[in-house]
Amino acid sequence: MMRDAAAASGLFRTLKEEHDNDVERVEVELLLEGIYRVYGFDFRSYAYASIKRRLWRRAQAEGLATLSALQDRVLHDPGCMDRLMLDLSIQVTSMFRDPTFFLSLRRKVVPSLRTYPFIRVWHAGCSTGEEVYSLAVLLKEEGLYARTRLYATDINETVIRGAKEGIFPLSKMQEYTLNYQRAGGLRSFSEYYTARYDGARFDTNLMENVVFSQHNLVTDGSFSEFHLILCRNVMIYFDRSLQNRVLKLFRDSLTKFGFLALGRKETLRHTDGEPWFVPFVSEEKIFRRVEQ
Known part of the structure; x- marks a missing residue:
């Protein structure tokens, strides 16, 4: 009898958990x-587990x-x-995040970019802008910034405004x-910013050719x-259908043999x-568009 009661109690808990999970998904x-x-704002195709954590x-x-x-x-x-938009936006970033990625950009992608008279770069999901400034520094050091237009975009208007300030x-x-x-930095990094109180303001000339x-x-x-x-590190928060949509957008937005850079955990x-x-630098998730 005790075993039967324990089994019934366990079944009840299981059914209640399933009901609560169903209700939560509906919510x-x-x-x-x-x-x-x-x-x-359409977050309906974001990965369920991630979006649920952020909502809670x-x-x-x-x-x-x-x-x-x-x-x-x-x-x-x-x-x-x-306030919720700040929670839903991806804001885990830093300057020269994954340094070997930027080293690969410098050594393996930049030589191809040099062949173009004018270069257009899109940083999609730029968050608070640390990687945008990193890329601007890299392009300046490689002598390409003057003929580059860098578009930095994000879903969150608040973080875009912060990125424009260039204060970290x-x-x-x-x-x-x-x-x-x-x-692979070529200069003293402190040359690019001015320290003021608890903040570092980056040179405004780094943003001359950036459109936020x-x-x-x-x-x-x-x-x-x-x-x-x-x-x-943006598409890891999307479900498969949204990943496919975004990849098609990127394919349609790239020149012939243009480069696509994803995060280390993305595939x-x-x-x-x-x-x-096709993989161009496999270990750094840098790809090149192939002609269809």
Whole structure:
């Protein structure tokens, strides 16, 4: 009898967990649908586990017990939506992140870029701009910046405004300097910024040829033809269907034999993009578009 009771209790817990998970998924889907209809931001094809964690983080920060309560607040309070956007945006970045990647850009991609009279680069999902400034420094040192137009885009208008300021924590400069040196930097990194109080303001001439703009990879289309596209550590947050859509966007936005750079944990295997690109620097996830 005791075993039967324990088994029944265990079955009840299992059924309740399944019910709670089903309800939670419905809440997530309704919240994302509401955001799309009211604000026009489409997160419906983001990886479920990742988006759920970010939604709960905002719900708890708002002092809410359910995602349904978060939906009510988001739809009626644009300020809450602004705060949620910061949670949903990918903001894990640093200057010369993965130094060997930037070293490969310098040594293996730049020689091809030199062959073009004018170079267009798209940094998709640029977040707070650390990698944009890193790329600008690299292009200046290689003598290509003057004939380059660099487009830096992100879904979040708030982080775009911050990126334009070019001010980063002074406490990070030691780490960034080491990254810069490992990435093949040719000068003293401190030449590129001025220390003020707790911040490091980077030279404004690094941004002369940079265009910061809001762009949504989920809903927006191509806006130019590029020789190099960087979209690092963004697509890991997308489900497969959205990954395929974004890869098609990148294919259509690249020149013949243009370069696509992804993050270290990202892959083209088992995606629609597999036949569109060939590995160029495999270990650094740098690909080249092939002619179809």
